[in-house]
Amino acid sequence: MINILWAGLLLSAIAVALFKLIFLHDFEIFSQITSAIFQSAQSAVDISIGLIGILSFWLGILKLIEISNIANKISHKLTPLFQILMKDIPANSPAISTVVLNMAANFLGLDNAATPMGLKAMEQLQQHNSSRDEASDAQILFMILNASSVTLIPITIFMYRAQMGATHPTDVFIPILLATSVSTLTGFFLVAFKQKINLLHPTLLKWLIGFIFIIVALTLIFLSIDAKQRLILSSAFGNIILILLLGSVIYIALKNKIKCYEVFVDGAKEGFSIALNILPYLLAMLVAIGVFRASGILDILVNLIKNSCSSLHIDTAFADALPTAFMKPLSGSGARAMMIETMQNLGADSFAAFTSSVIQGSTETTFYVLTVYFGAIKISKTRYALKYALFSDLAGIIAAIFFAYMFYHN
Numbered sequence: 001m002i003n004i005l006w007a008g009l010l011l012s013a014i015a016v017a018l019f020k021l022i023f024l025h026d027f028e029i030f031s032q033i034t035s036a037i038f039q040s041a042q043s044a045v046d047i048s049i050g051l052i053g054i055l056s057f058w059l060g061i062l063k064l065i066e067i068s069n070i071a072n073k074i075s076h077k078l079t080p081l082f083q084i085l086m087k088d089i090p091a092n093s094p095a096i097s098t099v100v101l102n103m104a105a106n107f108l109g110l111d112n113a114a115t116p117m118g119l120k121a122m123e124q125l126q127q128h129n130s131s132r133d134e135a136s137d138a139q140i141l142f143m144i145l146n147a148s149s150v151t152l153i154p155i156t157i158f159m160y161r162a163q164m165g166a167t168h169p170t171d172v173f174i175p176i177l178l179a180t181s182v183s184t185l186t187g188f189f190l191v192a193f194k195q196k197i198n199l200l201h202p203t204l205l206k207w208l209i210g211f212i213f214i215i216v217a218l219t220l221i222f223l224s225i226d227a228k229q230r231l232i233l234s235s236a237f238g239n240i241i242l243i244l245l246l247g248s249v250i251y252i253a254l255k256n257k258i259k260c261y262e263v264f265v266d267g268a269k270e271g272f273s274i275a276l277n278i279l280p281y282l283l284a285m286l287v288a289i290g291v292f293r294a295s296g297i298l299d300i301l302v303n304l305i306k307n308s309c310s311s312l313h314i315d316t317a318f319a320d321a322l323p324t325a326f327m328k329p330l331s332g333s334g335a336r337a338m339m340i341e342t343m344q345n346l347g348a349d350s351f352a353a354f355t356s357s358v359i360q361g362s363t364e365t366t367f368y369v370l371t372v373y374f375g376a377i378k379i380s381k382t383r384y385a386l387k388y389a390l391f392s393d394l395a396g397i398i399a400a401i402f403f404a405y406m407f408y409h410n
Contacts, residue, residue: 068253
């Protein structure tokens with residue numbers, strides 16, 4: 001999928017450039033595309049180098065979270081819940097604990113740990129699957145929760161916003177939390193009704209009521225606040241939770257007699273190599289998107305949406321953030337590049353960049369998650385997994401736009 005997407009962006013841009021040259025006599029179009037290639041390549045290098053410091057810091061903290069066994073403690077609390085959700089999986093199956101560990105790692109933003117755990121969980125769930133090439137109910141539920149999973153602290157988005165010069169990088173914290181919660185709840189309820197999961201089970205009901213109460217309460221609290229204060233408070237909440245998380249991790253590490261400094265440094269060492277590893281992928285997508293935009297195709301798509309919204313008397317300010325939404329289900333790196341490109345062109349503190357950031361954090365990359373997780377165990381019949389995951393994506397993106405308006409616009 002990513003190969004087709006990348007090649008499609010470049011080839012469609014070149015085709016449009018040729019059309020403009022031959023039929024519209026636009027002799028500047030190829031010069032503009034060439035300039036876009038060089039500018040995008042330089043941007044990729046600048047961004048990657050700029051990420052080294054902050055990336056190293058968070059890798060150090062994540063290493064402390066991993067060594068301190070925090071994910072295991074969270075998984076212990078969540079295990080009874082997943083025993084109810086995955087009713088066809090025996091309670092003593094190791095698959096339950098692996099699934100919970102994966103969800104806990106996702107919740108804490110431990111991407112490097114979450115993916116291996118997710119693949120292991122799929123393998124273990126497959127042992128209870130009577131149809132070897134068709135996804136089981138438990139596997140579909142697990143995949144959709146992964147594709148829309150709530151992350152407590154969207155560190156990556158904060159990092160890119162800081163790198164691109166946002167005045168308050170964490171002001172998207174509450175909007176992202178609300179939007180991704182909508183995505184997760186949509187996916188969960190769709191699967192729950194399809195699989196006839198007992199939503200009135202006391203344990204499940206307690207978790208659902210608690211989760212929904214927090215989301216509704218946060219929304220109502222921020223709706224009751226003066227519009228000008230919402231961004232300020234969102235940023236404040238993000239910073240407070242961020243610092244309290246750091247303090248809690250260090251305290252737990254010390255309590256467990258872990259050598260915090262040494263573990264932190266050991267994790268931080270990976271920052272430089274990861275920043276360099278990001279460079280080729282960022283370079284590929286930024287250049288492709290830069291060329292795509294320089295050809296005029298992206299502007300045409302955005303303008304079509306703007307014109308359609310205008311004819312219906314709908315505000316069009318969100319349209320400049322839609323390229324991130326289009327890309328998000330297909331490619332995580334592509335959506336990230338779209339978000340960065342929006343910040344570069346319109347400013348990191350613009351409404352479009354703010355909305356793009358919230359969309360980026362509202363859901364996961366559905367096609368990637370589905371391909372990797374089901375592909376690893378050779379599942380070819382995914383049943384309703386893709387359809388429900390895309391519905392969750394749509395709900396998350398709509399929610400992201402709604403909350404972006406709620407927080408950003410006065």
